[in-house]
Amino acid sequence: MSREQKAVDRARKAFLTGRSKSLEYRVTQLKNLLRFVRERQTEVSEGLKKDLRRSECGTPLFETLGLESEINLAVRNLKQWAAPRPVSKSMMTISDQVYIQPEPLGVVLVIGAWNYPWAVTIGPLIGAIAAGNAAVIKPSEVSSHTSKVMEDLLPLYLDKELYPVVTGGVTETQELLKQRFDHIFYTGNGTVAKIIMEAAAKHLTPTTLELGGKSPCYIDKNCDLSVACRRIAWGKYSNCGQTCIAPDYILCDPSMQDRVIEEIKKNIKEFYTEDPKKCLDYGRIINQRHFKRLMALLEGSTIAVGGENEESECYIGPTVLRDVKPDAKVMQEEIFGPLLPILTVSSADEAIKFINQREKPLALYIFSSDNKLIKRLIAETSSGGVLANDCLMHFSVTSLPFGGVGNSGMGHYHGKYGFDNLSHLRGCLIKQLKMEGIMSLLMFTNELTKHYLMVNI
Numbered sequence: 104m105s106r107e108q109k110a111v112d113r114a115r116k117a118f119l120t121g122r123s124k125s126l127e128y129r130v131t132q133l134k135n136l137l138r139f140v141r142e143r144q145t146e147v148s149e150g151l152k153k154d155l156r157r158s159e160c161g162t163p164l165f166e167t168l169g170l171e172s173e174i175n176l177a178v179r180n181l182k183q184w185a186a187p188r189p190v191s192k193s194m195m196t197i198s199d200q201v202y203i204q205p206e207p208l209g210v211v212l213v214i215g216a217w218n219y220p221w222a223v224t225i226g227p228l229i230g231a232i233a234a235g236n237a238a239v240i241k242p243s244e245v246s247s248h249t250s251k252v253m254e255d256l257l258p259l260y261l262d263k264e265l266y267p268v269v270t271g272g273v274t275e276t277q278e279l280l281k282q283r284f285d286h287i288f289y290t291g292n293g294t295v296a297k298i299i300m301e302a303a304a305k306h307l308t309p310t311t312l313e314l315g316g317k318s319p320c321y322i323d324k325n326c327d328l329s330v331a332c333r334r335i336a337w338g339k340y341s342n343c344g345q346t347c348i349a350p351d352y353i354l355c356d357p358s359m360q361d362r363v364i365e366e367i368k369k370n371i372k373e374f375y376t377e378d379p380k381k382c383l384d385y386g387r388i389i390n391q392r393h394f395k396r397l398m399a400l401l402e403g404s405t406i407a408v409g410g411e412n413e414e415s416e417c418y419i420g421p422t423v424l425r426d427v428k429p430d431a432k433v434m435q436e437e438i439f440g441p442l443l444p445i446l447t448v449s450s451a452d453e454a455i456k457f458i459n460q461r462e463k464p465l466a467l468y469i470f471s472s473d474n475k476l477i478k479r480l481i482a483e484t485s486s487g488g489v490l491a492n493d494c495l496m497h498f499s500v501t502s503l504p505f506g507g508v509g510n511s512g513m514g515h516y517h518g519k520y521g522f523d524n525l526s527h528l529r530g531c532l533i534k535q536l537k538m539e540g541i542m543s544l545l546m547f548t549n550e551l552t553k554h555y556l557m558v559n560i
Contacts, residue, residue, distance in 0.1 A: 107278040110267040111239055114210050117264035118237035124207060126185055130178055132232050132261055136225070137174045139260040140167050146256060147221060150249040154217070155342065156387040165342065166221040169499060173226060176501055176518055177233040184233070184522045187531070200533035205526040207235035209285030214276065214299070216290040216313075217245035217389055218345040218439075223290040223313065224253070228266070230521025231288070237265045241279060243291075244272040245389055284308050286525055290347075292437075293510055311514030311524060313347070314507050315437050316464040320350035320494075321454045321480065322359065323471035331470040331492070332366030335443075336374065338468075338494025340421045343386040344441035348466040350494055351438055352427070354454045357447040364423055364445070368408045371421045379420050380411065388417040388440060397440040400433040404444065429457070451476060458484050463509035468494055487511050 104112070122128050140147075147167065151157035157165075177184075188203040211231045215224025224242050231238040240257070242250040254268045269279060280287075280302035289299050290313040303310050322331055339350050355363055371379070379385040388394045394417045401410070401424075409422035419441055424433060427444035434444065448454045458467070467486035469477050477491045487507040490497045498505055506515030516524055 105278050107269055107271075107275055108282060110269050111210065111279070111282040111284070113264050114237040114239055114267055117262070118207075118210055122262075123232075123237060123265055124235045126181055129232055129235055130181060132266075133174050133178050133181075133229065135260045136229070136232070137171060137178075139257065140170050140174070140225075143252075143256055146252050147249075150246075150252040151220070153248040154220070154246040155345070155389060157342070158384045158386075161342070161384070161386075165219055169222055170225050170229070172499075173229050173501060173518070173521075177229055177522070180519065181233055181522075184519055185235075188528075196532060196534075199535070200531070202531050204529045204531050205234070205523070206529050208525060208527055209236060211236045211238045211525055212241065212279060212282075212284045212287045213238055214241045214287070214289045214291070215243050216347075217243035217249075218342060218347070220246040220249040220253075227288040227290070227311070227516055227521065227525075230516050230525045232266070233522045234525040236285070236525055239279065239284075240266060240268045241276060242268065242270060244270065286311070288514075288516075288525070289313065296512075311516065312507070312512045313505075313514075313516075314465065314510065314512040315347040315439070316462055316507070316511040317351040317434070317437055318348060318464040318466040318468065318486070319454075319458050320353045320468040321451070321458075321470065322353060322355040322363065323451065323469070323473060323476055324356055324359065325473045325476070326470045326492075327472070328359070328362060329366055332363055333370045334493050335468075335470070336367050336370035336421075339443050340371065340374065340385070340441050341495070343388060343419070344443075345386075345389065345439055346495065347439075348488075348495055348498060349439075350443070350466075350468050351464070352434065352444040352446060354446055354448050354457060356449065360425060360445055360447055364407045364425060367423055367443070371408065375421060380413070380416075380418055385421075388419055391417060393417075393440070394419065397438070397442060400436075400438065400440075400442060402432050404431050404433050407445075409441075451480065455480060455483050463487070463507070463511055465507045465511040466490060466497070485509070 148159055148162040151162055185205055190201050192201050213227045228238055242253045250270050254270045257268050283306040286309050287303050288311045293314050296312045296314055300310055335350055375382040375385045394414055397419055404424040404427055407423045407425040409420040411420040422442045424444040427446050463485045465487040467489045469480050469491045471477055481489050488497050501518035504515035504520040505517045506512055514524055
């Protein structure tokens with residue numbers, strides 16, 4: 104029996120003991136997870152610095168503060184989330200109990216990503232624990248230092264049988280995917296997602312796929328351009344552009360392009376100084392493979408800002424590309440790096456058409472002071488989420504579901520949505536073994552009503 108198989112087997116046996124179904128036990132595990140997040144900030148930060156050159160203030164901002172908020176929300180609301188949910192009754196069930204009972208699915212596999220390795224690995228785990236499941240945690244091997252921290256320290260705080268951490272690369276993940284799970288939650292790219300779905304299909308296992316895509320950013324003429332470009336620059340270059348919901352490209356009127364470039368250039372300097380390479384707040388590309396991929400995407404495009412790079416350090420400076428054509432290399436795949444193409448469109452109509460001709464993105468950004476235009480773009484396009492007049496911030500709103508549509512993913516999480524996503528919402532009807540006469544009368548009345556309607560309509 105392989106190490107991966109043993110971990111899954113232990114998790115299933117632990118789940119079958121029933122201890123994770125207890126609300127008190129779930130709350131205890133969630134509070135232990137919260138204690139881990141608070142007590143191990145140093146180790147978490149050190150791992151992220153080694154993997155992504157994440158700054159000291161970047162760790163709480165992009166990783167741990169959101170997790171603390173999610174855990175506290177789950178602890179406060181778990182009793183309500185897990186309670187039976189009454190539903191409306193029909194004439195036939197007027198005297199019966201009719202409700203929805205959330206129940207755990209079983210053993211969940213959580214496969215995390217490397218770009219925000221704590222937020223997108225522990226985030227789904229919170230939902231899994233709250234819903235009463237066991238969960239096998241597979242951190243990304245690409246962020247190797249963070250993966251080691253997770254492997255070494257999480258078992259000191261959580262039930263190590265119910266929530267084992269399995270590390271490794273492709274071979275270990277393939278071995279995990281051979282096992283039967285009750286749900287698989289994957290964050291990453293579409294290519295791997297197809298492999299996961301194929302493996303899941305063999306066991307009829309449902310999946311949640313948090314993917315990405317090319318998230319458009321439309322800038323209307325009617326907006327405060329300086330504020331818009333400031334927020335776009337922050338959203339694009341945070342974590343060196345390695346964010347699934349980063350604005351992938353800009354759509355704007357040709358008359359605006361020069362000013363957009365100047366405003367973004369100004370904000371790059373303000374955020375990351377004259378030399379971003381020396382700025383502690385500016386990160387690095389995760390590895391040389393991704394560095395080379397990004398450099399290849401620059402081919403055939405005109406650099407308006409930035410472009411500086413150094414392979415030995417996996418450094419690519421904040422870069423803006425102008426007059427980009429739809430068939431340019433940089434427009435053929437999700438960028439996932441600090442390259443920001445600008446494409447010009449003559450109207451909102453053309454922008455909508457451009458967006459709809461492509462795969463559905465994970466996010467759509469609209470910058471405009473015209474609320475009617477914003478509502479129109481929402482009504483006439485499709486995306487995982489929409490954010491007007493800012494970037495990234497919708498991820499932090501726990502009352503909104505976060506997830507993709509089409510090629511950008513399936514399923515969602517955050518707050519109660521994460522709980523429901525990893526629960527079975529069981530329909531329950533409890534009838535009584537009495538009142539047979541009344542039930543017969545109701546059935547007769549129902550049939551009589553049907554007959555009357557058929558005859559008279």
